[in-house]
Amino acid sequence: MHIRVNGEEFDVKAHFLDDLIEELGYAGDWLATAVNNELVANNERSNHRIYEHDRIEILSPMQGG
Amino acid sequence: MLTLYGKNIPSRIFLGTAQYPSPMILENAVRHSGASIVTLSLRREIIGGEQRSRFHKFIEMLDAYVLPNTAGCCSVKEAVITARLARDLFKTNWIKLEVIGNQDTLQPDIFALVEAAKILVEEGFDVFPYMTDDLIVAERLVAAGCKTLMPWCAPIGSAKGPSNTASLRTMRDHFPDLPLIVDAGIGRPSHATMLMELGFDAILLNTAVAKALDPVKMAQAFAQAITAGRLGFEAGILNPRDIAIPSTPVIGQAVFP
Numbered sequence: 001m002h003i004r005v006n007g008e009e010f011d012v013k014a015h016f017l018d019d020l021i022e023e024l025g026y027a028g029d030w031l032a033t034a035v036n037n038e039l040v041a042n043n044e045r046s047n048h049r050i051y052e053h054d055r056i057e058i059l060s061p062m063q064g065g
Numbered sequence: 066m067l068t069l070y071g072k073n074i075p076s077r078i079f080l081g082t083a084q085y086p087s088p089m090i091l092e093n094a095v096r097h098s099g100a101s102i103v104t105l106s107l108r109r110e111i112i113g114g115e116q117r118s119r120f121h122k123f124i125e126m127l128d129a130y131v132l133p134n135t136a137g138c139c140s141v142k143e144a145v146i147t148a149r150l151a152r153d154l155f156k157t158n159w160i161k162l163e164v165i166g167n168q169d170t171l172q173p174d175i176f177a178l179v180e181a182a183k184i185l186v187e188e189g190f191d192v193f194p195y196m197t198d199d200l201i202v203a204e205r206l207v208a209a210g211c212k213t214l215m216p217w218c219a220p221i222g223s224a225k226g227p228s229n230t231a232s233l234r235t236m237r238d239h240f241p242d243l244p245l246i247v248d249a250g251i252g253r254p255s256h257a258t259m260l261m262e263l264g265f266d267a268i269l270l271n272t273a274v275a276k277a278l279d280p281v282k283m284a285q286a287f288a289q290a291i292t293a294g295r296l297g298f299e300a301g302i303l304n305p306r307d308i309a310i311p312s313t314p315v316i317g318q319a320v321f322p
Contacts, residue, residue, distance in 0.1 A: 006109040025112050030121045032107060032154035037142070039149040057109065059150055061124055063091070064106025064134050065081030065221070065249075065271035 005056045018045040021058065032059045067266050069102075069213055069244055070159065070191035072130065076101040077261070077295055078288045079132070079246065081271025088119050090280050095129065098284035102130045104161055104269065106137075107151055132193060134161040139174070141181045148185050160185060161215070161248075163195045171221045175202045179209055186210035195248055198232040200239060207243065214243065215269065218260065219250025222272040226256035230263070237264045254283075254290030261294025262302060 002011050005024060014020035017033060017040055033040045034057040040048045050056070067074040079102040085091035095103055105124070124131065133151035138144040141164065148160045164181055166174030173196055182192050186209055194206050198216045206214060216236060219225035227233060228250070237245060247260045248269040257268045268291050277283035 026110055028118065028121065030124075030154065031110060032150040034146060034150055037146055039146065039153060041153045057150075059107040059154070060110040061120060061133075061154065062106045062108040063081075063083040063085070063120065064104050064136050065083045 001050070001052050003050060003052070003054045003056060006058055015049055016046060017048040017050055017056070020050055020056070021045070026058055028060070030060045033057065034059075067244065069193075074101045074130070074267070075099075076288070076291075077267040078284075078291045079103070079267055079269040080274060080284065081269070083271055084275035085280055086275075088123060091275075092123055093281045094274055094284035095127070097281050098274075098288040100129055100284070100288075101267075102132050102269070103127060104132045104134050104271070105155070106134050107147060107154065130159070131155050131157055132159050132161050133157070134195075135163045137165065138163060139165050141177045141184070144177070144181045145184050148181075148190060149188075152190065158189055158191045159193065160190050161193045161195060173197060173217075175199065178202070179205045182206055182209040182211055193246070198229055198236060200232070200236055203236055203240065207240070212243070213246060214240070215246045215248040217249040218247050218256070221249040223250050224252025224273055225250055226252050227260060230259075233260070233265070234263055254286045257287055258290040258294035258297075261291055262297045264298050267291070 012020055012023055014023045033045060036055050067077060076099045078098050078100050080095055080098060080100040081104045082091055133155050135144040135147040138147055144162060144164045151160060162181055164174045164177040166172050175197060178194055178196060182194055185192050192211045193213055193215050194211055195215050196202055203214055218227040244266045246267045246269055247265050251257055251270045252273050274280050274284045274287060
């Protein structure tokens with residue numbers, strides 16, 4: 001399945017968001033996710049199916065002012 | 066004690082966490098200043114591991130409230146989505162709402178700011194809007210449900226200090242009971258003291274501390290300056306006069322003709 005994660009193109013096997021995070025090698029508990037401009041909460045990732053051409057953002061805390 | 070959205074805030078210095086020379090210096094600056102609130106942002110995670118794990122540990126060990134921001138957002142849509150992500154990540158309804166309207170000045174887009182604030186308040190967020198010192202914008206944000214405001218005193222990172230004291234004073238006078246936090250543009254501890262003497266409730270700053278030669282010492286300097294300004298405000302500052310009044314009693318003065 002061809003998708004876009006954080007602005008980069010990927011071909012992945014995962015069908016659910018939490019599997020995708022693991023497949024791509026993102027690590028740790030400090031992650032926030034959005035699919036096609038909509039928040040997918042931490043506790044919804046395992047049930048959130050991903051589809052061809054989805055645009056996914058995976059964010060984490062960063063220093064900020 | 067200062068209360069923001071129902072939480073007691075023990076100190077009146079709030080620190081941004083960006084631009085420090087090292088994570089250790091950031092940690093020490095926060096600790097030694099006694100900052101009650103620290104601001105954070107969200108950015109794209111890097112594949113391959115917890116490269117920011119030290120920063121995550123810093124967040125977990127913090128003895129301060131976390132105030133995530135929507136820095137870099139230039140539209141209502143961007144800011145609202147970022148706020149939702151921040152709430153899910155940091156488990157807080159607090160959001161420092163930034164909607165930038167001009168890249169040269171980083172001036173907030175006040176129209177988009179008010180619109181985003183309305184949406185987020187309806188979704189249960191406690192909105193801390195980063196705004197200009199415009200009184201009408203302040204009124205609109207309060208009408209939208211903001212229970213604290215964060216006017217700038219000068220552009221972010223400029224270190225200019227208060228450039229429109231009259232507007233800030235007007236805002237303070239107009240909202241005597243609303244928590245007002247001056248955010249952005251401060252350069253010197255004396256800037257912070259002056260603003261606190263006007264009756265502002267707290268100061269949020271970042272660059273002036275992080276880019277100082279000794280950020281930890283500067284954080285302490287700001288903490289003391291903010292405390293001094295607040296104490297001065299509470300104590301009641303004299304209005305200036307055009308004529309001298311002797312401070313030493315005149316009665317009983319010896320006469321030597």
